[in-house]
Structure formats: C-alpha cells, structure tokens
Amino acid sequence: MAEKQHLVVLTGAGVSAESGLSTFRDAGGLWEGYDIMEVASPEGWERDPATVLRFYNERRKAARQAQPNLAHKLLAQLEDYYKVTIITQNVDDLHERGGSSKVIHLHGRLDQCRSTANPNLVYDIEGEELNLGDTCELGSQLRPHIVWFGEMVPMFETAAAEAATADIFVIIGTSLVVYPASGLVHYVPRDKPKYIIDPNIPAVDTIPNLTKIPLPATSGTQQLYDMLTGQSKQAGARPS
Secondary structure (H helix, E strand, C coil): CCCCCEEEEEECHHHHHCCCCCCHHHCCCEECCEEHHHHCCHHHHHHCHHHHHHHHHHHHHHHHHCCCCHHHHHHHHHHHCCEEEEEECCCCCHHHHHCCCCEEECCEEEEEEEECCCCCCEEECCCCCCCCCCECCCCCEEEEEECCCCCCCCCHHHHHHHHHCCCEEEEECCCCCCCCHHHHHHHCCCCCCEEEECCCCCCCCCCCCEEEECCCHHHHHHHHHHHHHCCCCCCCCCCC
16 A cells, blocks of 8 residues: 655644634734733733733633534544644644644643743643642642743744655645744745645745635635545544
C-alpha cells in the first residue's frame, strides 16, 4: 500500500466560530467585554491576575459547552485518505473532540495551566476554573497555558517542520495576520498545492499554487473534502 500523502491544515478562529465561540478580531478591540490587552498579555496578568483568570474561566466554560462542527469532523475523516496534521491557532479542544488524532496547538490550550515559576510545568485543569491561590508543585501561582501577545510561540518550530513536509497545505478560517502563524505557508514547498478557505480571503496573491475557496469553514471544508476525496455526496460525521 502506498504511503499516504501528508495533508497539513492550519486553522484559525473561523473554524471555532461556527461552533459558537467568539473571535476577538471581530470585536473592535474587545473580547466578551474585556479589553484584549488586559486579558491576553503578560502586562495585563501582572496588573490584574484575578480578571485574567476570570476571563479564561468564562472562555473555558464556553469551549466545553461548544460542540465540534462539520469542519472539525470532515478534517478528522480525511485521515481515512491522508496523513493529517492539524496546526491550530485555537485554544479549544474541538479538533480533538471532532476526531483528529494529531493536533498542534500554537497558542496553548484552555484546558491546561502552567507554573509561573517554571513554564515547563504544565497541568490539565480539573473542572472549569483556575483561581488565585491555585499553585504548582513549586508553590507558585498557576496561569493559563496560553501564548499571550508578546510571548514566544514554543510550538512554532514543530509546526514549521510539519509544514515543510506537506504534500498539501490548507488554511481555514484565519486572517493570516497573527505572527508567526501567518508565516507557516512559506515553509511549504512552492510546488505543493495549497488551499485557503475563508469568506473574506486576505491578500494572498504571492502564495504559489493556491486555490481559493471563499466560503465559511463548514461549507468550505465540505467542498475541500469533496475535492480531495473525489466524493460529491455529503459526508456524514463519524460516530462518536
């Protein structure tokens, strides 16, 4: 049996949006009523950690109530045909719950926390809340395991290595303005086919071998699925 081609998919907030999760870039500088820099920066954490924790507790609850949508499920089903790597800017676990087996989280995960003394100490969050007074094994306060503005993206090199070995590269639901994730497409070999799915496709004319699918994540991923598998009928979701 021939080895499966490597399909690498970069996903952004547009995928989670169709599961009902809000996207901060559509909110005019506010995110669920919070100033973005007050809840998503090291400076905001230093000023008011209680507010930051409350904000992520709310987001964690919303993420756990959300359900994977058709885009998540179709990407998982593509594993029947391809070796699939999902690189996501999203911090929810909808790709995992949708059935994808290999997911790289560039910006961290809502369901994890880490030590403020040693960033390598990462823990799963039991329940929905992380509060002041919750400490790591070193006795230091725990913070959300989220990459905030101005912080390094530790998984970027891993993601770039995956992109460099892609036979097909797909971008879904991202504005391509968040650095460094926006640069991943440039690690993909020039001669490999690339696809972008978004109702508002950004300026991408310099990307070679690119097919544009100007649709929301769910309908656009259905079209991509049909193209990549040669199927024209509606693909159903895998049993949970």
